[in-house]
Amino acid sequence: MDISLLLSTTDRAAPLAAPSAMHPESWRLCAQVEAWARGRGLVLGDPDTSPLGRARCERLAARVFPTADLAGVDLFARWLVWALALDDTLDHPPLADSGSAVHGLYDDLLRAMRRGHARPGARPLEATLVELWHATSRSMSRDWRRRFMLHLEAHRDGCAKEAVNRRIGHTPAPAEFAPLRRRACGPFLYDLIEPVLGVELSPRLLRTPGWKTLADSVADCVAWANDLASHDLESARGDVHNLPDVIAAAEGTDLARAGAAVVERIGDRAEDARTAARGLPEMLERLQLSVAQRAAAAQVVKVLLDTPRAHLDWLAESGRYESDAPPGTYRLDALASLR
Template sequence: MDISLLLSTSDRVAPLAAPSAMHPESWQLCAQVESWARGRGLVLGDPDTSPLGRARCERLAARVFPGADLVAVDLFARWLTWALALDDTLDHPPLADSGSAVHALYDDLLRAMRRGHARPGARPLEAALVELWGATSRSMSRDWRRRFMLQLEAHRDGCAEEAVNRRIGHVPAPAAYTALRRRACPPFLYDLIEPVLGVELAPRLLRTPGWKTLAHSVADVVAWTNDLASHDLESARGDVHNYPAVLAAAHGVDAARAGDMVVERVAERIEDAWKAARGLPDMLERLHLNAAQRAAAAQVVKVLLDTPRAHLDWLAESGRYESGGSVTSLRLDALASLR
């Protein structure tokens, strides 16, 4: 699979047709985020030699939040960097096939968050998380902080389940995989939309079926397009936690056909998200939310709906899923064709 399959979604799905905007001050972010990641020990050596160093998380942050305060965008980029560093740790030995090891790592992380400080000599992931949590949570309510912690626990459980599947050689069925992938593709990142924007969603809105459909649909699109980009690298190491691989096993088709099936599902899921968004005004009316709560919902909805295309553009310019140290000309040419 290559970038042309991934970018074909923009031709098939109207909401993905227009390229994402870029924060006008994004040029400042690269050095800031790279310096932070190096200083915290998340990136070691030449950035171009590691998937995390090549990821360019600041570019994704600047595309998801093209109009937000630059300091908040920088914080989100650091969270993205941390989440990908955690992902790299969980996807490789010794944690890749040990559910108990995943839980042990997360126990250390969650305890550090609750203490408010990392242990002496703690691994970089722990120290960086405490720093990010302190910078993010101070302005948020107890309800939001609890929600964020629950999302971290959901991520822990999803990654532990993946680890067990790898150990026993189990390939999830498609229906089971979509729910599992939603947990294992850091769900807590979506909760960070609120502190970046300086708003907070009404808890009763989050419990409605319409909101859950919107949030889950966007999360699925991001996860599945990411699976298309990472398929070849994950297949090479025998990891079946990838939507094309799951569909190929379930339907007895080759990787090319499975990739086309994923693109079809992406188109359907985008429509689910937009249909849910169109129903939100009536829902807000029924919930009797005040003006501030309605405004907060509108801002978060816009970011959610813009995220799939922002993520698609980031995949085209990021080097995270390249096997070498530089982005291929195919990836750059495909991105240029969208401009």
């Protein structure tokens, strides 16, 4: 899969055209987040020797939140490290093809969150989750906390379904794949926009079709761009939970055409997100939300709309999907021109 396809996304979709901004104090985040990840045992040894160590999560956080308080950006970056560490665990044996093993791991994680502390000798994933949850949830309402937990459970269910598919050799159909990919691509991460900004969305707004379209469209843009970036590594280990492979299997086409179709779909979803956002002021008026609730919605919408391009720019500078390709092979760093 020629990763240069992502370059054309910014030309074909107006919402993705403008490069993302970078937080002016992003230089501080690198050392802070790396020290935290190493100190908690999430990154071991030389960071450049592991996909998680090379990911540079702080760069994505600084692009998604270029004007937020640095403490909030740092917290989001730590959540990203945790989410990618969990992703690496779930994508490899013994959890990669065992739905029951996925549920078992998540049972331990969710129990730790509910009781408020990790078990003695717990793995780093459990201990850091409890730490992050304490730091994040203390200022949020019961409704927000419940929503976050539900999205963690959705992530568990999506990853368990993927594991079963791998075991039985099932390639999802496109209609099945989109909602599955959404669940397995960390839906809880989007809830973190609110505590980072110090706001909270109205539950009534979250239940509207317009908001669901906006949120789902942004999530699809991010997930499908990631599918293009990670395709070769995932394909090498036989993982078919990747939109280019799903389209190629469903339409009987080659990967070049499937990749081009993914680019088109990303552009369409970016337009869907922008269209949904344009309809939100009328929705806010109908819901008769308070001035504070409307202001909170406006802040979150801006971050959501900026996230797909911020993610593309992060892909340009992250080493997470680097492979052992020989010198001269076109790899992800060709996206550096997007910066």
